[in-house]
Amino acid sequence: MICLSHLTKQYGALVAVDDLCFDVREGEVLGLLGPNGAGKTTTMRMVTGFLPPSKGRVRIAGYDLYDSPIQAKRRVGYLPEQPPLYPDMTVRRYLGFVAALKDLPAGRTKSAVALAIERARIGDVADRRIATLSKGYRQRVGLAQAIVHEPPVLVLDEPTSSLDPKQRYEVRELISELRGRHTVILSTHILPEVSDVADRVVIISRGRVMAVDTPARLAERLRARESVRLEIGTGGAATTVSPDGVREALAALPGVRDVHVHLNPSGTIDARIGSEVGVDLRAEAAALVTGRGWPLLGLSGESPSLEEIFLALTRNEDEGGA
């Protein structure tokens, strides 16, 4: 339904999006995940035809965005990061205006606007001026604007950022309801959002694809790493404790993949040991620390969250790029 091939955007020497290739199948909800500045918005803008790419192509429902932009754009609903609202219009008038821009036949405008209002659940504010609406309502009006012409493709750029948790939940609910009616690309830097609504996730960092997978399989990959967190005191120890010493000692344990040590301002040392899947190092780590006479203040085992996998993936990229 949506097909990106070798999509690249360069600003002078800076490559914002680098040779992006992926397809979104009909009816699928695809999450585009990445830290701020990864190139999510640039990608979205190229997919919707706002930004011309430096290289590469985008096809929407079989129409090439550059050869037949009008045909392709008719089939896309787009909610940019900042909803494109006219504060001085009423919600109903605004949606009517958008319907006209999107080439919805004049005879169908009224019913389409009513339907979009219903689906976005903004009936109670439909005749109010947009300027008087709260942020959550504005976001929903933005969503209504994107779906008013029943486009097969929906592009939503960080639809829940800058909302409070309740509004975020409501918007997420709305997006879940869109499933099946539209093929959706959704960008976000909030991970739970993706695991809730997306069928597939593309992780990008610095404009490049780091991983493409289902949220479940990504989570599994995350679980492929376990870690133990230790807090070690430095005061009143029988032997001196230094971050370097801790790192060296922990790294020598069998099955350890990596060790991160951090000296807190309060004088305690935080250590995190990453290990292979299925290897539980809690007992060994505790024995080692106490055996050396270091005060063990805390110990916990952690299965990494989606955040961590994500951080790990993007951190590797940072190191590779440096």
Next chain:
Amino acid sequence: MRHVLAIARREIESYFVSPIAYAVMTVFTFVSGLFFSNMLVYYVRQAAMADAQVQKFGRSDLQLDVPTVVLAQFFQNEAFLLMLAVPLLTMGLVTDERRKGTLELLMTSPVRSIEIVGGKFLGAFAFLVLMVLPVVPMFAFMGAGGEWETGVVASGIRGLFLLGGAQIALGLLVSSLCENMLVSAIGTYGLVVTLQFVDTAGAAQGSLWVRVLGSLSFYARHLNSTRGVVAIADIVYFVSWIVLGLFLAQRSVDALRFKRS
């Protein structure tokens, strides 16, 4: 065409919720009335004086055709007022869309950039028409004392529309180049004031420059219409500015996509 009308309609609606537009309209109408009554009173006095001279001495050096003199003066003053008003109407045309992020909506819709520019122009022009028309009832005062001079009035109004149209097209172009409304207004002032008075450049009389600049000047081109003269060359001149302004504005709006934001 549907896109153009939709965009124009939205533009007009947004004028009527904006205090700027009401302020511009009010001041324009008020100052127009002031000019008109001052001039009317002045020339009526002159005419009365001429009448008195004729009665006393049998002749007068003051040969006055009050309606046409008043109208010519009035429309010249109106041109001056338009020059002050139009940049305030055009300053936000594209600038404001960029600020609000709605340009992204327009550009990701199946709408061509020429339709965006055309709709904006049409919207601003419709507002200009609404702003200028309230001066028409003033001419009833002249009708009360003599002739309405419908021909001169029609020619004068047409002249204002042409002049205003050219100013709007240029304002639209400047607005598409600016990220800040104030800068857009100032830039448009610079452009329209220069074009209004370009014939007053201090070149030697009769030189080629005087003729070239004279033919480029909004003021000189507008003069005929205030006297009831319909000159094709003037119409072509102003329409050319409109076409040029819209063409460049369309290119400029297209180029906005390439800007990093």
